[in-house]
Amino acid sequence: MTAYLSPYINWRGQAREAMEFYHSVFGGQLDVMTFADMGGTAMGVAEAEVDWVMHSALTVSDSFVLMGADHPGHVPGEPVPAQVSLAGAAEDEDTLRGWWAGLSDGATIHEELSQAPWGDTFGMLVDRFGTNWLMNISGPAPAE
Known part of the structure; x- marks a missing residue:
């Protein structure tokens, strides 16, 4: 069995900018999915947040995958610094x-x-x- 451990970082409205920055640093393949891509306001996400990142993955190599997302306002808690x-x-x-x-x-x-x-x-x-x-x-x- 092969297992992977990948850092998953959360922000509030900065995920796209951050992940694009990391892509410029590390290279690799960046895939981004927004809340709008998955139903937006029907998921309880505020209209102002539908273009935020629901999930992103930067695959640098087989052993280096950095993931990230925005923490929308309707979800309890705050993003914790990683x-x-x-x-x-x-x-x-x-x-x-x-x-x-x-x-x-x-x-x-x-x-x-x-x-x-x-x-x-x-x-x-x-x-x-x-x-x-x-x-x-x-x-x-x-x-x-």
Whole structure:
């Protein structure tokens, strides 16, 4: 059996913009379905929210799928800020640094992407959509 664990992020009216931003950073295939696509106001969604994202999926690879949606006003509660961790091997450093650079656009950097005490390269930021990102690039393998 193959199981997948995919981050699912919620916003209030920003899902399309956020997911299009992530698409520009990570590449891949972005699929978006709005509340209007699924019945809109018949589902209890306010007229002003029918074009919001009911579900989106950004498929970057077989092992990296980022999902997101808007949290409409008729649903109880508020969207909770998400934290997503991206980690990879030293041989993927160029890709991971490129993703870091993309996510950094308009972000608040809490810890610059730099050498960490445990030997890896690590950084933390909150992007312009309020999502917390942790990046860890494994250090080189120890010599045998």
